[in-house]
Amino acid sequence: METIKADIVIVGGGGAGLRAAIAAAESDTGQSIALVSKVYPMRSHTVAAEGGAAAVTQPQDDLEYHFNDTVAGGDWLCEQDVVEYFVAHAREELVQMEHWGCPWNRKEDGHVNVRAFGGMKIERTWFAADKTGFHMLHTLFQTSIKYPLIKRFDEYFCVDIVVEDGRAQGVVVIEIATGRICFIQARAVVLATGGAARVFRENTNGGIVTGDGMALAYRQGVALRDMEFMQYHPTCMPGTGLLFTEACRGEGGYLINKDGYRFLQDYGLGPPSDEPRNKFMELGPRDRVSQAIWHEKQKGRTIDHPHGQVVHLDMRHLGEKKLRERLPQIYELAEEFMGLDPAHEPIPVLPGAHYTMGGIETDGRTATSLPGLYAVGECASVGIHGANRLGSNSLVELCVFGRVAGDEASSYAKSARNSSTATLEKKADDICNRVRGLVNNANGKERIADIRNEMAKSMEEGCGIYRNAPVMQKTCDKLEELKQRYRSINIEDKSSAWNTEWLLAIELGYLLDVAQAVACSAINRKESRGSHQRLDGYEQRDDQNYLKHTLARYNSEGPPGIEYSKVKITKSEPGIRAYGEAGEKAEAERNKKKGAAHDK
Amino acid sequence: MTSNDKIIEIEVLRYRPEQDEKPFLQSFKVPFTDDQSVLQGVQYIKDYLDGSLSFRWSCRMAICGSCGMMINGVPKLSCKTFLREYYPGKITLEALKHFPIEKDLIIDLSDFINKLESIKPYIIPAAPRTLEQGEYLQTPRQLDRIAQFSSCINCMLCYAACPQYGLKPDYLGPAAITLLHRYNEDNRDAAKAERMQLLNAHEGVWGCTLVGYCSDVCPKDVDPAAAINRNKLNSTMDYFLRFVAPRGGN
Amino acid sequence: MSTRKPYVRPMAGWWLKNPVYVRYILRESTAVFVGIYAVILLVGLLRLSSGEAAWNNWLIAMQSPGAILFHVVAMGAAVYHSVTWFSVAPKVMPPLMFNGEKVPVAKIVAGQYIFAGIIYLVLLGLILWG
Ligand SMILES: Cc1cc2nc3c(=O)[nH]c(=O)nc-3n(C[C@H](O)[C@H](O)[C@H](O)COP(=O)(O)OP(=O)(O)OC[C@H]3O[C@@H](n4cnc5c(N)ncnc54)[C@H](O)[C@@H]3O)c2cc1C
Ligand code: SF4
Ligand code: FES
Numbered sequence: 001m002e003t004i005k006a007d008i009v010i011v012g013g014g015g016a017g018l019r020a021a022i023a024a025a026e027s028d029t030g031q032s033i034a035l036v037s038k039v040y041p042m043r044s045h046t047v048a049a050e051g052g053a054a055a056v057t058q059p060q061d062d063l064e065y066h067f068n069d070t071v072a073g074g075d076w077l078c079e080q081d082v083v084e085y086f087v088a089h090a091r092e093e094l095v096q097m098e099h100w101g102c103p104w105n106r107k108e109d110g111h112v113n114v115r116a117f118g119g120m121k122i123e124r125t126w127f128a129a130d131k132t133g134f135h136m137l138h139t140l141f142q143t144s145i146k147y148p149l150i151k152r153f154d155e156y157f158c159v160d161i162v163v164e165d166g167r168a169q170g171v172v173v174i175e176i177a178t179g180r181i182c183f184i185q186a187r188a189v190v191l192a193t194g195g196a197a198r199v200f201r202e203n204t205n206g207g208i209v210t211g212d213g214m215a216l217a218y219r220q221g222v223a224l225r226d227m228e229f230m231q232y233h234p235t236c237m238p239g240t241g242l243l244f245t246e247a248c249r250g251e252g253g254y255l256i257n258k259d260g261y262r263f264l265q266d267y268g269l270g271p272p273s274d275e276p277r278n279k280f281m282e283l284g285p286r287d288r289v290s291q292a293i294w295h296e297k298q299k300g301r302t303i304d305h306p307h308g309q310v311v312h313l314d315m316r317h318l319g320e321k322k323l324r325e326r327l328p329q330i331y332e333l334a335e336e337f338m339g340l341d342p343a344h345e346p347i348p349v350l351p352g353a354h355y356t357m358g359g360i361e362t363d364g365r366t367a368t369s370l371p372g373l374y375a376v377g378e379c380a381s382v383g384i385h386g387a388n389r390l391g392s393n394s395l396v397e398l399c400v401f402g403r404v405a406g407d408e409a410s411s412y413a414k415s416a417r418n419s420s421t422a423t424l425e426k427k428a429d430d431i432c433n434r435v436r437g438l439v440n441n442a443n444g445k446e447r448i449a450d451i452r453n454e455m456a457k458s459m460e461e462g463c464g465i466y467r468n469a470p471v472m473q474k475t476c477d478k479l480e481e482l483k484q485r486y487r488s489i490n491i492e493d494k495s496s497a498w499n500t501e502w503l504l505a506i507e508l509g510y511l512l513d514v515a516q517a518v519a520c521s522a523i524n525r526k527e528s529r530g531s532h533q534r535l536d537g538y539e540q541r542d543d544q545n546y547l548k549h550t551l552a553r554y555n556s557e558g559p560p561g562i563e564y565s566k567v568k569i570t571k572s573e574p575g576i577r578a579y580g581e582a583g584e585k586a587e588a589e590r591n592k593k594k595g596a597a598h599d600k
Numbered sequence: 601m602t603s604n605d606k607i608i609e610i611e612v613l614r615y616r617p618e619q620d621e622k623p624f625l626q627s628f629k630v631p632f633t634d635d636q637s638v639l640q641g642v643q644y645i646k647d648y649l650d651g652s653l654s655f656r657w658s659c660r661m662a663i664c665g666s667c668g669m670m671i672n673g674v675p676k677l678s679c680k681t682f683l684r685e686y687y688p689g690k691i692t693l694e695a696l697k698h699f700p701i702e703k704d705l706i707i708d709l710s711d712f713i714n715k716l717e718s719i720k721p722y723i724i725p726a727a728p729r730t731l732e733q734g735e736y737l738q739t740p741r742q743l744d745r746i747a748q749f750s751s752c753i754n755c756m757l758c759y760a761a762c763p764q765y766g767l768k769p770d771y772l773g774p775a776a777i778t779l780l781h782r783y784n785e786d787n788r789d790a791a792k793a794e795r796m797q798l799l800n801a802h803e804g805v806w807g808c809t810l811v812g813y814c815s816d817v818c819p820k821d822v823d824p825a826a827a828i829n830r831n832k833l834n835s836t837m838d839y840f841l842r843f844v845a846p847r848g849g850n
Numbered sequence: 851m852s853t854r855k856p857y858v859r860p861m862a863g864w865w866l867k868n869p870v871y872v873r874y875i876l877r878e879s880t881a882v883f884v885g886i887y888a889v890i891l892l893v894g895l896l897r898l899s900s901g902e903a904a905w906n907n908w909l910i911a912m913q914s915p916g917a918i919l920f921h922v923v924a925m926g927a928a929v930y931h932s933v934t935w936f937s938v939a940p941k942v943m944p945p946l947m948f949n950g951e952k953v954p955v956a957k958i959v960a961g962q963y964i965f966a967g968i969i970y971l972v973l974l975g976l977i978l979w980g
Contacts, residue, residue: 104735109739832942
């Protein structure tokens, strides 16, 4: 097996991985960086992000507001010191993106323009039409080409982390084009492998978003934190789950039920107004909006559609010109995939799994509990999203913490020493044999697609928008069963070059582990908070017992062990999480209290 | 899937480098519903008929650029081409033309990646700006000059459409020239002179004979033919300016 | 040994494989007729300079059925060539701005026809009244 040596290895060429690579290359250490990605970097799922990236920009805005929106949006399960760092560094990172060429939309005077987004008090979302992620990813990828220290391993698939002497010291990868397995030895490892929403059936994610890094770290004993919090995005295409960005509502779109009624006013988000109003109605946070759609369905006020019960996203009043200018991709998706013209017809939508709030547990500087291992981006839980992420916070997270990860990994690698290469190669060899064994011994009768589909369906039933113990238990049991069946999987293709069936089988293994962490974390959280909502006697938030992070620990024999850790609170005590008129009242109360505390 | 599925015939040009001397056609019968894409068709084949069939895909929403293939001889994104459009006829799939086939529908695109890297696809400012100075100013009109040319998803359909690239693989080609043009036209950039040298070369814009098909097949309306041919004008000007002012005319 | 063995497909006969390529080859080959026609005119000019008899012989040659047939074909070719060029012309030029808005492609193409029409009229005028 070939050994490749680098100072730092980064697994993941999405927004987070690229930003980390650039930061490491810009540090003055002159260290070499191996950037591994199972797809060409510009194919990473960051490319699909549509809406935008948030940073305090307007004079009437304030870091404090962004902090409050984020912490309240996360139902107080955020690490508040990390959120403080995040909001303080958001703008400079977006300016940095601008300097690198990102084509942000502009105002007439040439300054960057901002748009409204759900759960944000003031407009602060930078956007590049409705292809923000696409433009950010291509900008980062193209900029990364400038740095000779970054050596890319495009279309290399990571199968394991090499841990020796209690430290991460490299990764084992498959060169997909040949099937060759190599060991990339490094003194620091950064995981930036993205989310895991493919564990659900109806989802907005690309086929590559299979939780790989989460599973890899988890199997090495690093905890997965807050995995029960999966975000459902309210406006997805029935059948495929493709996303219609929240910017549709930010630009003024309505959500209506079968009577043409803007139903969100019945769920504490009103009163309605014609113009979009921040934190009101359609600009409420995603968990609340998705939950409202669920309730409409129970009341029989949704619309029948071949792919389920839908509501309508109505943008007719915005007119073709504005839609084409601000939401061109949405227009295209509606026209080409659904055969309808959003300027003249409402779009049928339903909620779909979208974002993994939880992930690999890290501290505020992206370090995991395993020395030498860092995690960043959607695969990580650095602590800013809590129980519900606000739209447009995660693209910024990629930049702010991508940079931190690059800096931290680079300073760690400077002082760390590798164990002897021979020892590491021995470890890597074992991994190599195991991974090859997977394809050679896979002559069972279980079909990859069957296990994958049964998993996704069961996750949707048990860990959907609303949850209860019996169904969650069924999902947990189902996952145990599927993990057993996975052992007798069949891989028809025994070849080496571009054996995508082999990769699918490995990814399925990752998915099953991550799914189990989600389901077991969910069933143990006996309260309702953010995106985790229960209907079996735990309908309220319970700060007494559950103002804590869930930590799921891998157990090769069965379901994960579940532990809890404290939430860091700096300046925002848990309060009432309200939006619309009720939200304004709650905020006034909070300010009054704060003022009183100051006066004392 | 519902019970009233229709069945469509999908013929795929297979090539397995470890077994086959050359590609061959293999036919599959695939049940489908009207809203299913060609990509979903090949996914069905992989899941239920032949696990060894290989192809690239990810986003399913025409933005990642992975899933291009020749569909009945025309380069298209398989995720936004629908099976119903071909039914009851059959569909023939082949890896994108003009690229070496690695396996089945997978091409080797390293040549393009090298070209992309060669054109300096990043902002090279006249004077670097600090973060404290904030963003560069760029008016909506200035943005408009680059907006279209910066929406390329690197899907390679235009290369599969370009016979000149098939005949002369050294030709820089539509998407790379378009990206180069995008940076040249950006008011934040000052490296036009450096990049013009690539365009002036034989493998640059003059490799193009204006077949124009690249723009027809582009799924993102990038119009690479326009980017290339506007630069023929630029390249000619550049050439004459060098006669007038031998150091490159600024 | 690498398991890679990339397969390069041959290009032979490429221009017959897609109607777009056939039309492209047609457009390019029509240029030949335009070229030949230019040579014929040049010859005429030479004849004119070498005396009236030579000029008259050239005129007579031009009236032979073969020459007329050639002219009809060349005319068709020239029209095809112009039409296809007019339709690609908007790609060759920088975007035309009017009142801060891009002039649509269809308008540019139409503009070319109008311009060509005017030139024909002027030429016709010159011949008839000149
Ligand atoms: C449709 C959609 C719209 C969104 N819109 C917004 C928005 O408007 N605003 C916002 O803030 N956020 C948005 N998000 C969320 C945001 O885009 C993602 O959270 C973010 O892009 C994730 O970036 P990442 O770098 O962590 O991972 P990704 O971009 O997913 O990249 C993961 C990388 O890891 C690599 N990788 C994974 N596994 C392996 C392996 N085993 N071996 C080697 N490499 C591997 C992949 O190749 C890839 O390069 C959206 C998400 C979706 C799905
Ligand atoms: S120019 Fe168009 S066809 Fe060519 S790679 Fe870019 S998006 Fe694809
Ligand atoms: S799958 Fe991403 S472009 Fe088709």
